[in-house]
Amino acid sequence: MKKLVVALAFISALGACRKDKDDEAKVDARIPVKVTIAQMQSISETIGGIGTVTARPGFVASLTAPAQARVLRIAVSQGQPVVRGQALVLLDPLPFQTASQGAQASLNAAQRAYDRAQRLVAAGIAPRKDLEQAATDLALARGAASTAQRTQALSTLRSPLDGSVTRLNAILGSFVDANQQLVEVTDTRALDLILTTTPANAAKIHNGALVRLAAGQSASGEALGSGSVASVSALVDSASRGVAIKVRAPSTLRPLRVGETFFGEIAVGTHAAVTVPVEALVPEGDQFKVFVVDASGIAHARPVTVGARTGALAEIKSGLSAGEKVVTYGAYGVEDSAKVIVGK
Incomplete structure (x- = not known):
């Protein structure tokens, strides 16, 4: 009986020990992430838009x-x-040839009628108004014959x-x-690239600004090279409510085609700002948030206001300070107040 009691006590203690270890593991569970430091640095502000390649007038x-x-x-x-x-x-040249021959025959007849009227008027047999009418008919016949010849050439x-x-x-x-x-x-050596943007964005764009070009409807499309802003329309389109931006690209990485869709990124200025890698941004509705890691390894969700973007960086206008540590890799798997472990 004593042996049975001892065995049961041992099993109970072993189970409690395992439970304590499991609870401890749950308490110490940390999400592996990679982080970076938000930095104050210069960032180029760009405005993107979708456009179409058009033939230049003339x-x-x-x-x-x-x-x-x-x-x-x-x-x-x-x-x-x-x-x-x-x-x-x-x-088919036949109808044009027939029309030209008919017009030439009419011209010959008008010329003969004019010559005859001229002789009769000179002899005092016919009134001068007959000569004037013959001259008018001859002029009309010459015009018709000339038009028929040009039309025949245009066949x-x-x-x-x-x-x-x-x-x-x-x-x-x-x-x-x-x-x-x-x-x-x-x-095709004289093409215009027309893209549309909002009136607010158009106010920031100036002639001569650099434009990076890509095929399709996003900056990730095939690189086409670069151009510059030729003009900014002073009118707002009544249908799209957009403003047309004309871009000239004298040389591109490949020939462009009339009607082709392109994406243009227009450089509008450079300024100092708090920046983070774009992968640190986590969408939340129509806004964004980042996860800030404190000294204890706790990740805190922080709503931020995003400004200008480049291919790799995003400007943070509010919600974050330079020097704070934010999650990049693994940000989508983190929740507010989660414990994280920073990897290399």
């Missing part, structure tokens, strides 16, 4: 059909480089400038109407 040509005709041949494709004078689209649409085919609406074998757009050519 460097784009839209070619239309001179009259109703059938598309006989298409000599280029969209995106193809072309040179001044190169044939782009050929229309072959040729590029008026060096550039690239940026739009091709012509369909082989189809009939087109007069003034219907068939092809567009743009000098």
